Amino acid sequence: MTAQETPLVRASDLAKTFDVSPPWLNRVLAGKPRQLLRAVDEVSFDIAKGQTLALVGESGCGKSTVARLLVGLYEPTRGNFHFDGHNAHAVFRTGAEGRALRKRIQMIFQDPYASLNPRWMVEDIVGEPLKEHGLISGAKELGERVAELLHSVGLSASDMVKYPHQFSGGQRQRISIARALATAPEFLVCDEPTSALDVSVQAQVLNIMKSLQRERGLTYLFISHNLAVVRHVSDAVGVMYLGRVVELARKQQLFSTPQHPYTRMLLDAIPKMHDTGRARTPVQGEVPNPLNPPSGCTFHPRCPHANERCRVERPALLSLRGVQVACHGVEEGRI
Numbered sequence: 177m178t179a180q181e182t183p184l185v186r187a188s189d190l191a192k193t194f195d196v197s198p199p200w201l202n203r204v205l206a207g208k209p210r211q212l213l214r215a216v217d218e219v220s221f222d223i224a225k226g227q228t229l230a231l232v233g234e235s236g237c238g239k240s241t242v243a244r245l246l247v248g249l250y251e252p253t254r255g256n257f258h259f260d261g262h263n264a265h266a267v268f269r270t271g272a273e274g275r276a277l278r279k280r281i282q283m284i285f286q287d288p289y290a291s292l293n294p295r296w297m298v299e300d301i302v303g304e305p306l307k308e309h310g311l312i313s314g315a316k317e318l319g320e321r322v323a324e325l326l327h328s329v330g331l332s333a334s335d336m337v338k339y340p341h342q343f344s345g346g347q348r349q350r351i352s353i354a355r356a357l358a359t360a361p362e363f364l365v366c367d368e369p370t371s372a373l374d375v376s377v378q379a380q381v382l383n384i385m386k387s388l389q390r391e392r393g394l395t396y397l398f399i400s401h402n403l404a405v406v407r408h409v410s411d412a413v414g415v416m417y418l419g420r421v422v423e424l425a426r427k428q429q430l431f432s433t434p435q436h437p438y439t440r441m442l443l444d445a446i447p448k449m450h451d452t453g454r455a456r457t458p459v460q461g462e463v464p465n466p467l468n469p470p471s472g473c474t475f476h477p478r479c480p481h482a483n484e485r486c487r488v489e490r491p492a493l494l495s496l497r498g499v500q501v502a503c504h505g506v507e508e509g510r511i
Contacts, residue, residue, distance in 0.1 A: 182261060183222035184395050185229075185246075185363060189255035192216040192241050196467070213467055215241040217419040219255070220493070223412075225362075228389070228396040230410035230427075232403060232442070234463055238419040239399045240286075243367045246397060247283045259363065279309055279359040286368040288348035292340040298351055299336040302326065305358040325354040329384055346377035350384065357388070363395045370405060382409055403446055407431060415439045418466055418474040425499035435501045437479045437511065473504065481505040 197203060197210040216238040223229045231239045244250045246257055248268040257264045259281060268274045282305075285291040292301055302322045306312045312321055323333035329350040340348055349369060356364060366385070370378040386409065388394060400406050406413055406427075413430045415423040415438060423436040434440045441460065461478035464470055472489050476482035483504070491502040505511035 184225040184260055185221075185223035185397070186258040187219055187221050187242075187246070187255070188258070190216055190219040190242065190245055190252050190257060191254040192238075192245060192250055193253045211467055214419050214469075215466070216245065218493070219416075219419075219421050221414055221421065221424060223363075223395055223397060225395055226389070226393050227411045228398055228409055230398045230400060230406040230413045231416055231421075232400055232406055232413060233416035234401060236463060236466060237416040239401075239416055240367050241419075242416075243283065243365045243397065243399055246365050247281055248278065249283075275309065279305075280361050281363045281365070282356040282359060282361040283365045283367065284349075284352050284356050284369045287372050288345055288352055289340075289372065291352055292348055294340050296339070297336065298322075298326070298338055298340075301340070301351060302336075302355045302358060305355060309359055311359065321358070322354075325357055326351075328357065328388065329354045330380075344377070345373050346381055349373060349381050353381075353384065353388070357392075360392075361394070363397075366396055366398045368399055368401070371400065371402065378405065385409065403442060415442070418464065418469055420474070420502065421493060421500075422475065422503065423499060423501045424493070425501075429499060433497075435497060435499055435506050435511070436475075436503050437481055437505065438475050441478075473502075479505075481511050483510075 192215050194213045194215055195210060196213045203210065219242055221229060231242060233239055241250065245252055248265065252265060259277065264277060267277045299319065299322050302325055303318050306318060306321055312318045319336065322336055326333060326335055331347065331350055331354070340351070343351065370381050373381060382405065389396065398406070398409050410427050412424065412426050414421045415436065417438050423430065423434070423439045430439065431443065434443055464474065464477065470477050471487060473482070473486045473491050476486040479486065485504050489504070491504050491507070493500050493502040494507060496506055503511065
């Protein structure tokens, strides 16, 4: 692979396990073992510079944990995340190099109501990364840079002296985007940035993000449970189920010819304008308890194509039919 082909972002076998056991004395008295939650298990993907990878799946599948691993909020239990050829988690732990890397990787959080300090004015919120990283030299320059950032997301300089409660949800998320852009990052991790917004406002925020990507050459990891949103913003899509990626494909291929039964189930549940007379198929069954996942393929209790091999043997993520998919049925040609 040449330098030009090396992806900007490369996650390799990422895993994160949380110890969710009761306190030691409670466990001893009850005679219970430790409880471990495998929130993310063997997640691997690449994102080329200027591209968008979307991770989708039902709540609790590990999407947000992946996001926090990539920005250094969590340490991985296993695996690596390389950014621009560097082991990011090793660099995060260093001083000056870690700070320099954090400037290049920023995150947009899910809830614009919770992620902004209600006691700070917008100038303080957006300007905090500029001051923290020493990117401005005085109050005048701070005001000018904050005004530029607000303008880039469709807000005005007069908004600098307002507080978060004076804005709508969509405007608050624009402030969050302006804050994330303050350090001129190359990679943005977007953790369901539009899920708390009305549909019409979602479109406005997504269009701003697409425009910023074109202008600045940004690379996105976009996390969502909304496949309609994913279809609008992504270049490639990874489908997650109980902490693992079960299908990874280019957007057009995934939406036109989904391979994994879970992907098909999710796509079949999307309302379609031209199928108003057809009954929609709901996503069948419930997500199993992640503390006690099923054996073999964790999707087998909900899968109409499961056989004995699916119940006992966990499928590996293989390149099949031009996509990466973890499914015995696809591998054997049964699906």
